[in-house]
Amino acid sequence: MLYLMAAFAGFFSPYDPNYYELYPPKGHHPPTRIHFVDPETGKLTRPFVYATKRTIDPVSLQPKYEEDPSQGKFYLRFFVRTPEQPYTIFKVFRSDLRLFGVDPPGRIFLMGTDNFGRDLYSRIVYGGQVSLTIGILSALVSFALGLLLGGIAGYFSGRPFALSIPPSAWRGLGLLLGPLSLLLWLGLGVGALFLAWTFVRLSPGRDPFSWGVDGLVLLLGLGAFYLILRRVFREPLRLDPDDLIMRTVEIIAAIPSLFLLISLRAVFPTNIDPLFTFYLVVGLLGFIGWGGLARVVRGIVLSVREMDYVQAARALGASDGRIIARHVLPATASYVIVSLSLTIPGFILGESGLSFLGLGVTEPYTSWGLLLQAAQQGGFASFTDRPWVLWPGFFIFLSVLSWNFLGDGLRDALDPRRRTLAPSLLAGYGVVTGEVSLGQCPKERAWTKSGCWR
Structure with missing residues (x-):
């Protein structure tokens, strides 16, 4: 509704x-x-x-x-x-x-x-377009990143790839990728050196201790630049995609979500086009929410890729892309559907929090969080003199509660690991407890290893 x-x-x-x-x-x-x-x-x-x-x-x-x-x-x-x-x-x-x-x-x-x-009712109805749509779009962005990166981390775990190609190996395709990788790592080394020099240049202290710290930082920058160049020219840099993606997930998870969201939003000016702000909020919410899904998908893929049918497909010559699309990702479908419905309310709350702080959707568009911000500006009078301005909070609560109910129902219906039969349902199927031998089964019932069944 x-x-x-x-x-x-x-x-x-x-x-x-x-x-x-x-x-x-x-x-x-x-x-x-x-x-x-x-x-x-x-x-x-x-x-x-x-x-x-x-x-x-x-x-x-x-x-x-x-x-x-x-x-x-x-x-x-x-x-x-x-x-x-x-x-x-x-x-x-x-x-x-x-x-x-x-x-x-x-x-x-x-x-x-x-x-x-x-009219507050009209603004709440129109605000639902933004708040509810941002929840779904952000979840889709998050799940696209989580499925892709989690699948790569799980399927290619233990199969490192080269991040750089030394000049001695510039043959064939390396003639194109070699210079690009070299420029990338040169840029990384120059960046480390620039950060060290910027710290020294902006250091306010002039005492011997500050000079020592400045010298140490500059020495570390030069050392990082030298090590990067030495490694790039001598041998290829190899990295396991599982390590790269999971370490990124851990870094994002180590930062509080709301703080990270506010920090990323503060990079952009507050007076940008309102429509661009809408898509910006969608992208930011999706970017910070993919880590948990990627971690679970990685675990599922790690177990599925060792199954016999996956090994048979690989032995028959199926490509990695076909195996992932036809055999690995479908195994995550039930979890993904359930998790998607349980993730959307979090994005609705995230958008409401950003808009409440004045960093989300702006006029002439409206959202439930923006309406609550207007109510908050009235101070304590919003509770005593005009409590109707708090209606947007009820709709946020209702939408989050509804999505959670839907997610719980889908989890019970689609997740086989959580699917259990209640005692009344077992009785309806005719399970007879206490009968442990074939001679105790009634004639109209059949014996199985689990007991007597109709």
């Missing part, structure tokens, strides 16, 4: 998410009361709302809204047209049909308004 509302946000929301009126102002308008009983006759009637008038509380100086029956009743209507506020479906189809609404100048705010007077 959440994804359905997000996909057709224009239809389910009564107003455009950025629409507000300058006069009369509607800032922090409470949720509109819908009347089902006519106060004049006391009988049930069509749902309707009253217009409101705004006053200022002389004590708290906060706006107050009171119903104004003098302007008449504004009946709730379904499938209304709003030509002044059109929208697009999937950026392709243009429409102005909305699920419900009231005739102007009446207004209906199911969840109140924000500080600018924009």
Whole structure:
């Protein structure tokens, strides 16, 4: 239901998410009361709302809204047209049909308004497009990296490859790869030397101890540069892809996720295009979340690659790519599907946290985290005077809880290692306990090694 509302946000929301009126102002308008009983006759009637008038509380100086029956009743209507506020479906189809609404100048705010007077329910529905979509897209990026790198680490473990080719071995394909690898390692050596020189140049101390530290750092930089050049020209550098990928995973895991996410986001300016910010958040969340999956996939691949059918495929001449695509990766399918559904809520929370800190999605787009940031700016009054601004937090909680329920169900259905039969289900299958010999089995039941079965 959440994804359905997000996909057709224009239809389910009564107003455009950025629409507000300058006069009369509607800032922090409470949720509109819908009347089902006519106060004049006391009988049930069509749902309707009253217009409101705004006053200022002389004590708290906060706006107050009171119903104004003098302007008449504004009946709730379904499938209304709003030509002044059109929208697009999937950026392709243009429409102005909305699920419900009231005739102007009446207004209906199911969840109140924000500080600018924009309908909070409409902004929550549109915010779901960003928050829910970022969760899925980030999970796809993360799982693409995790499956690829985890599969490589597991399948090619123990088969090191050359990271450099010395000039004496520049033959055939090495005529192209040799100079490239040499330039790469020369750049790495120059980088180490530059870091050491930068430390010495920016060192503020002038005492003998500081001079000693500067000299040691510069000596280490020169030593690293010499060792890199000596190794590159003498023999090829070989590295096990398993070691390279797993050490990278450990480095990423050693840094707190939120700190790493904030640090990577801070590299980019905060005033960049909002659409680019959306894709940037997707990429950052996917980049920091692939390590755990890669580690598990590596373990699965390490065990699967020793199976008889994989060895038979290799003996028949199947290429590594075919073996990985046809035999190894399908063995990880059940775990990947379950893990995907359990990972998406974490990315939803990650995006909400970034937006709450002002580093995620920016206006004119909206997300649940951005709405919570606006609520946080109101201080303690958001809890006491206008608690309806906390509705985005409930939708974050609901979406995370729903994804966790879905993940648990998929894990029970698809993971054979967790699939167990309850005692009532065993009784339904006719398992008889306590019968240990063939002579004790009833005639209508068959004997197996596990007991008596129907």
